[in-house]
Amino acid sequence: MSWETALDEKIRTYLPELVWLTDEPLAKHCSFRIGGPAKRMAVPVTTEQTVILSGLLLEAGVRSITLGNGTNILFPDEGLDAVVVATGELSHIKRTGETEISAEAGVSLSRLATFAWKDGLSGLEFAHGIPGSVGGGVVMNAGAYGGALSDVITEAVGLWNDGVRTLKTEALKLSYRHSIFTEQPEAIVLRAVFRLEHGDGDAIRARMDELMEKRKTSQPLEYPSAGSTFKRPEGHFAGALIEQCGLKGTRVGGAEVSVKHAGFIINTGGATCADVLGLIELVQNRVLKETGVTLEPEVRIVK
Numbered sequence: 001m002s003w004e005t006a007l008d009e010k011i012r013t014y015l016p017e018l019v020w021l022t023d024e025p026l027a028k029h030c031s032f033r034i035g036g037p038a039k040r041m042a043v044p045v046t047t048e049q050t051v052i053l054s055g056l057l058l059e060a061g062v063r064s065i066t067l068g069n070g071t072n073i074l075f076p077d078e079g080l081d082a083v084v085v086a087t088g089e090l091s092h093i094k095r096t097g098e099t100e101i102s103a104e105a106g107v108s109l110s111r112l113a114t115f116a117w118k119d120g121l122s123g124l125e126f127a128h129g130i131p132g133s134v135g136g137g138v139v140m141n142a143g144a145y146g147g148a149l150s151d152v153i154t155e156a157v158g159l160w161n162d163g164v165r166t167l168k169t170e171a172l173k174l175s176y177r178h179s180i181f182t183e184q185p186e187a188i189v190l191r192a193v194f195r196l197e198h199g200d201g202d203a204i205r206a207r208m209d210e211l212m213e214k215r216k217t218s219q220p221l222e223y224p225s226a227g228s229t230f231k232r233p234e235g236h237f238a239g240a241l242i243e244q245c246g247l248k249g250t251r252v253g254g255a256e257v258s259v260k261h262a263g264f265i266i267n268t269g270g271a272t273c274a275d276v277l278g279l280i281e282l283v284q285n286r287v288l289k290e291t292g293v294t295l296e297p298e299v300r301i302v303k
């Protein structure tokens, strides 16, 4: 019996209410709009479902990949012989203290920032325009315009193979686009707590709008992409180096180095994962040859 059939049976028995999809096209679930089907996709709606599911996957020895909003991920053209655990329906958010908000992994960063603004809490304005989820944001320590989630997180709750644990800021090992979860991709972020400051509602909203406007003018938001393709190399900006090498507009198949922002690789229509990987390699080689700087992908490449 294939692992899928065996697991289908277990899910029917132990998690009959779980949304459990077969051959789900991954292109539908990521901002690059690239990727073949996942053999199975699970969409848990509660922590309890997630814990039971994780136990079943572990017991079956099946590979699993956690998915947030899919805005920093590149899936293979041939799809995945695995279970994708989509966290988007873990979507509770609440005020848990004078200046504290707790949000489940699937809450979008934009909803989190809007929630904070409506409660007169400042500190998440920078996150409003980042299209990821709380879970993906914690994993990547998402940041922009001088702010990062590491400035405001007090703890995160994660699910490891041996159970659920709460980690305080220090233990999360948050640094530039890095966390304990990038070191331990088998763990699932379930929720996080953010400590903010009281602020003026109008000023918070104005800052959110100002940063969104900056994004619209500088980023190719009209095309599918995964945001900045490369991490910022020490002492440089990836986009500036790529532009300096004359690579704006360079294409491999349907993938293109954005003319609007050289730090973005965009899908101009019908780009494959192979196109994007080919273009990443071309850019890395040229930038290394001409500037001596090594560019490391920020986008999480799933193989």
Ligand SMILES: Cc1cc2nc3c(=O)[nH]c(=O)nc-3n(C[C@H](O)[C@H](O)[C@H](O)COP(=O)(O)OP(=O)(O)OC[C@H]3O[C@@H](n4cnc5c(N)ncnc54)[C@H](O)[C@@H]3O)c2cc1C
Binding pocket: 031, 065, 066, 067, 068, 069, 070, 071, 072, 073, 087, 105, 129, 130, 131, 132, 133, 134, 135, 136, 137, 138, 139, 140, 141, 142, 143, 144, 181, 187, 188, 189, 190, 219, 221, 225, 226, 227, 228, 300
């Ligand atoms: C137009 C655009 C602009 C962007 N601008 C910014 C920006 O300004 N700053 C910035 O930092 N990023 C930016 N990004 C990138 C992206 O939004 C962030 O990295 C975001 O934090 C990713 O969140 P996600 O939920 O989409 O994660 P996904 O893309 O779904 O996943 C990213 C990684 O996290 C893992 N993951 C996701 N959720 C969980 C979970 N609950 N538990 C465990 N692992 C999980 C995945 O397996 C994967 O390895 C941008 C992207 C786009 C498309």
